[in-house]
Amino acid sequence: KNEVEQSPQNLTAQEGEFITINCSYSVGISALHWLQQHPGGGIVSLFMLSSGKKKHGRLIATINIQEKHSSLHITASHPRDSAVYICAVSDSGNTPLVFGKGTRLSVIA
């Protein structure tokens, strides 16, 4: 069974800072997801990736399959980016997601 570790658990940043959140997993995967959850809110899927790099606005996600590691970067952070960011992996195409415990990000104006 895959184990997913995220770091850091909590992160406080000043508005405008460049932010990196890390995710490591133990077993080869078919896909990795980055999710965003606002306090008391639902879950939004930010990225699904199986190789390389994806970019959407100020968000960038990278994955290194050999090292079993992914990073989520936020450029020019803003208070509205404050949320819990969750990494999840799927071992194969038809297995449920295994989640990390999340990284709680607070961006201060």
Add this chain to the structure above:
Amino acid sequence: NAGVMQNPRHLVRRRGQEARLRCSPMKGHSHVYWYRQLPEEGLKFMVYLQKENIIDESGMPKERFSAEFPKEGPSILRIQQVVRGDSAAYFCASSPASSYNEQFFGPGTRLTVL
């Protein structure tokens, strides 16, 4: 195209009552997953269903919990005789048959057991 819908968004039950949580997948999606998020904990898989079939229920508690996804209508997660420890956010996600990895999440149902 509406996203994944869950209702109710908030549900309050007293100990011993039954809770029914509904999930309507995105149009064209035939796979539904239920996840539970306990307070201050990460999301945990509960059950994976296709229409009229339970594919994987390895994450479901053995007692009081059941799930179904009928041919017509939403998927339902049913919790009988609720206890305080069942208080959590329950999320469902759906995916199309062609891409199990492409899961879209609903807004969740927050269950509070008094």
